[in-house]
Amino acid sequence: MTMMIEIKNLIKKYGRETVVNIDSLRIKEGEIYGFLGPNGAGKSTTMKMILSLVTPTDGKIQIMGREMNDNTRVALLQQIGSLIEGPSYYSHLTGMENMEIIQVLKDVPKKNIEKAIQIVGLKNHMNKKVKNYSLGMKQRLGVAMAISNFPKLIILDEPTNGLDPAGMEEMRKLIKTLPKDYGMTVMMSSHILDEVEKVVSSIGIINKGHMIFEGSLAELKRDNHPSIYFKTSNPQKTFVLFKEKNSELREEGVLISDLSDSETAYCAKKIIDSGIELYRMEERTKSLEELFIQLTGKKSL
Amino acid sequence: MINKIKKFSVENKKYRHLYLSLIFLLFLFMDMGIVIMTALDSNFQSTINKPESYSWLQLINSYLIAKTIFMPTLLAVITSRVADIENRGDMWKVLKTSGWTMEEIFDIKFLSIFLKYIIFQILEGILLVLVGRKVGITMPIPVERLTVTLISIIAISFAIMTIHYFLAMRYENQLIGLALSVCGSLSGIIGILLPFGISRFILYSYYAHLISTEFVKTGKDQWGLKLVPMRLYPLLVSALLGIFVFVWSRRKLKKLDF
Numbered sequence: 001m002t003m004m005i006e007i008k009n010l011i012k013k014y015g016r017e018t019v020v021n022i023d024s025l026r027i028k029e030g031e032i033y034g035f036l037g038p039n040g041a042g043k044s045t046t047m048k049m050i051l052s053l054v055t056p057t058d059g060k061i062q063i064m065g066r067e068m069n070d071n072t073r074v075a076l077l078q079q080i081g082s083l084i085e086g087p088s089y090y091s092h093l094t095g096m097e098n099m100e101i102i103q104v105l106k107d108v109p110k111k112n113i114e115k116a117i118q119i120v121g122l123k124n125h126m127n128k129k130v131k132n133y134s135l136g137m138k139q140r141l142g143v144a145m146a147i148s149n150f151p152k153l154i155i156l157d158e159p160t161n162g163l164d165p166a167g168m169e170e171m172r173k174l175i176k177t178l179p180k181d182y183g184m185t186v187m188m189s190s191h192i193l194d195e196v197e198k199v200v201s202s203i204g205i206i207n208k209g210h211m212i213f214e215g216s217l218a219e220l221k222r223d224n225h226p227s228i229y230f231k232t233s234n235p236q237k238t239f240v241l242f243k244e245k246n247s248e249l250r251e252e253g254v255l256i257s258d259l260s261d262s263e264t265a266y267c268a269k270k271i272i273d274s275g276i277e278l279y280r281m282e283e284r285t286k287s288l289e290e291l292f293i294q295l296t297g298k299k300s301l
Numbered sequence: 302m303i304n305k306i307k308k309f310s311v312e313n314k315k316y317r318h319l320y321l322s323l324i325f326l327l328f329l330f331m332d333m334g335i336v337i338m339t340a341l342d343s344n345f346q347s348t349i350n351k352p353e354s355y356s357w358l359q360l361i362n363s364y365l366i367a368k369t370i371f372m373p374t375l376l377a378v379i380t381s382r383v384a385d386i387e388n389r390g391d392m393w394k395v396l397k398t399s400g401w402t403m404e405e406i407f408d409i410k411f412l413s414i415f416l417k418y419i420i421f422q423i424l425e426g427i428l429l430v431l432v433g434r435k436v437g438i439t440m441p442i443p444v445e446r447l448t449v450t451l452i453s454i455i456a457i458s459f460a461i462m463t464i465h466y467f468l469a470m471r472y473e474n475q476l477i478g479l480a481l482s483v484c485g486s487l488s489g490i491i492g493i494l495l496p497f498g499i500s501r502f503i504l505y506s507y508y509a510h511l512i513s514t515e516f517v518k519t520g521k522d523q524w525g526l527k528l529v530p531m532r533l534y535p536l537l538v539s540a541l542l543g544i545f546v547f548v549w550s551r552r553k554l555k556k557l558d559f
Contacts, residue, residue, distance in 0.1 A: 051397075052398075053394055053398065055556075074400040074402075077399065077400045078400055080398065082394070084398075085391070085394075088393075088394055088395045090315055090389075093315070104311040105395070105396070105399040106400075107307075129318075
């Protein structure tokens with residue numbers, strides 16, 4: 001499959017501080033890629049380097065098979081839409097005037113503008129000055145600007161920021177339709193991991209500038225064994241049996257993390273052999289949130 | 302070329318609702334206000350059209366004083382308005398990711414406001430002549446001096462504009478440029494009172510360096526006006542300085558990360 005974005009040994013330093021040091025990042029054509037990481041992990045800086053808003057200290061960025069440099073920048077950017085660190089707009093102009101400017105800037109036909117406005121659902125607010133928009137409406141306008149040239153690749157930094165639950169749901173639906181209906185590849189970052197889990201097909205997790213996981217959600221979950229909950233007649237005694245392992249005492253049982261099938265069988269046998277009654281065994285799959293905390297050591301929100 | 306015209310037109314579209322024309326108009330009223338006050342002064346009226354009174358030059362001198370006081374503020378306000386529209390909505394990123402280079406943004410923005418300023422300056426030149434005629438100056442217009450003065454004003458404003466333009470583009474805090482303009486006006490006025498050797502180093506006082514007459518003692522308690530040769534260094538120094546600041550800041554901003 002064609003790679004939409006391919007990054008190799010990308011480094012960004014500010015003075016002596018290295019803020020991004022990514023060995024590899026690969027986004028396939030047509031996928032929705034979730035770019036996750038705690039605050040200050042280097043997500044926005046990486047996205048800005050992809051868009052050549054920030055000059056990398058070292059490394060290589062290939063977009064659609066072409067290296068991003070001064071010679072290819074304009075041609076490549078014409079095929080990319082982006083929304084970085086919140087929406088951009090001219091607050092003293094109306095929504096429509098903003099879109100008219102985007103039309104000239106991106107050199108796209110008027111019908112594209114109309115379609116983009118319709119997709120984000122802002123049709124009835126286009127004659128209002130943007131300074132009077134709610135944050136959610138500004139976010140939608142930002143997305144409309146980003147998709148107005150119907151690019152092959154769209155980069156969205158925290159696209160659900162400032163949206164209410166209904167708005168988030170709409171945004172999620174919109175993002176899902178982009179690859180399917182318009183053939184776009186989406187790279188999105190988010191802190192709301194539940195949202196990402198529902199939308200993305202693959203993810204990259206970055207922490208302190210380093211990529212610590214890249215692959216599909218299924219791979220991430222497969223590599224991290226589920227936890228097993230053992231409901232027993234004596235949770236305290238059960239907990240003592242497995243205190244060497246990654247276990248947690250619960251009200252009616254014990255939760256043990258990262259157990260393979262054979263380890264699960266061994267634990268069950270050990271409980272029974274110790275004369276404790278084993279009432280129930282439940283597999284608890286880790287949410288993306290839990291995996292994220294496990295990998296980065298930080299709460300996402 | 303078509304691309305450049307398109308970009309130029311989009312830049313002007315952004316200026317809707319910014320009231321730039323109103324700002325220019327306000328400063329035009331202030332400049333002309335000072336000229337009209339001079340023209341209606343009884344001393345001026347009593348000596349009007351006398352050869353030794355240099356009526357036209359007196360009017361031009363008052364206009365140059367108005368420029369010293371108001372021009373830095375006008376230039377700072379205009380440059381700050383056009384840069385701030387990009388800062389406020391963080392539109393730099395959209396511009397750059399739409400395939401514009403920082404140099405293009407820099408050139409087109411500067412050209413847009415500088416052309417507007419030139420129109421304003423020509424309009425003021427015409428108004429100056431009209432005011433002179435209206436108050437009764439019948440002597441021939443000193444075309445050469447007036448032309449050199451207006452071109453020099455444009456050159457000085459160009460140099461000052463490049464400084465304020467750089468500050469407005471580089472720093473989000475627009476008060477930096479505005480504060481400098483106030484200091485510039487003050488230093489310009491103070492510069493008038495200082496010996497030329499010193500005030501030559503104060504760009505903001507260059508408008509006043511274009512003043513064409515000076516007072517000389519003609520007798521006990523009697524003063525008269527003396528014509529001074531046209532000074533060309535404000536034009537030359539300002540043009541060179543302006544070009545230097547323009548090229549330097551263009552390079553400097555090119556390297557800026559967003």
